[in-house]
Every structure is written in structure tokens, then in C-alpha cells.
Amino acid sequence: RTPGMKYVAMIYGSQAKWDAIPAEAWPEAIARQKAFNTKYRQSGELLGAYGLADAAAAQLVRRGEGVPVVTEGPYLETKEYIASFCLLDCHSLQRAQAIAADMPIADTEPVELWPILHESPTQA
Template sequence: MPVPGTARAPCRWNPRRPPPSAPPPTCPWRCPRRESGELLGAYGLADAAAAQLVRREDGAPAVTDGPYLETKEYIASFYLLDCESLERAQQIAADMPFADVEPVELWPVLHESAADM
């Protein structure tokens, strides 16, 4: 069975959560892109209060609460796309349900680690 959030997984709610009263507003946007293979994953991040800062001290992890943001904004979720061109990525971003009222940031991925890492 495909892992939820991968390109082969069907578009559906997380089975560990109670079913929603209405479909998510982005599902009509996500499902066609997942089926085309352009949407590799959609990820929601925990609240910034749950984040941690990890450093190495004397060869061991040193973990503190964090991050210490000096801003009112942070990334709450992101979509990972694989598009044929920049223009296609721009079109997908413009098709987001809220793109007419809020901007959508489009960030290129610089590189991917090897699969055997």
C-alpha cells in the first residue's frame, strides 16, 4: 500500500484524524496534481513552539527549545512539486485556491540527496 503523502498515494485525509465535515479546500487542487505525478508531497509543520534547535557539542546532540523567531511569520506547510518547467510551477502556484487573496511562494529545490543516504 502506498504511503500517504507520496506521489502514488490516493488523495485522502489522514486516517489517524477524525473525518472532516467537509473536504479540504485544497483537495480539488491537490488530487489532479498528485495523479499527474507533479505533486510529490504535501506537508504540514507543527507549531513553531514545538520546534527544537539542535547543535553538536563535544560530539553529542545539544537540544534546546526553539526556534527563536524574530518574525511573525514562519512556514506552516509546504508542497513539493516536480514540474517540467518554471512556467508550469508558476501556473500550479497560481491555481492554488487562495492565490487570488494571498501570495504563494515558489522556491526551487537546489539538490536532492542520494536515495541510499
């Protein structure tokens, strides 16, 4: 498969949103996401899928006098935060849109799709 354009597909969430999902619904939601991940890993279009910790675990890191200066909490004070993201490699924007729309959460929540403009490969 020839590599194409890369995209990030992001899902936003909040603790209130997660708390509103009944406990008995989680196993099916997780199974649907795993099936999505398997399907697109096998096609070579899903490079990675990542779930983030709750916003309370976020930190801001700056450099001050040559050393890390760490502040607890996310940068923006928002009700929603990036909950997870997928890295896609697709032959066209339309294909990336189709994959984003196939994400299980897209039934009820929008998926934010961003083209990756620059890349620094990990291997030269």
C-alpha cells in the same frame, strides 16, 4: 512522465492568521486543499504536501561535544513561519508558477516558490 525540475512551494502563516479564520470556514478550506493535492498527485507533479506544527513546537538542534544540544523554539523570532510546503516536479518554471498560483491560499496569500538546486536521491 519524464521528471523535470523540482520546486518547493511554501506557505507562511502565524497563529494570529489562523485564529482570524472563522471555524465554519475551515472545512471548505481543507476540502479545497485536498482537491488541489489530489489533482496534482494524479498529474505526477505533486511529490508531497506537508503541514507543519505551530512554531511553538519547533526546536533548534546543534551538536555539542558529539551529542545533540536542543533548544526550544524556532531559529528566527518572526511573526510568520513556514506553515506548510509542497514538493513539485514540473517540466518548466512556468508550470511550477501555475501550480503555485492554483494553490487555494494563493487567492489571499502569496506562495513562495523556490527551485531545488541540489538533490540527493533516497534510492541509488
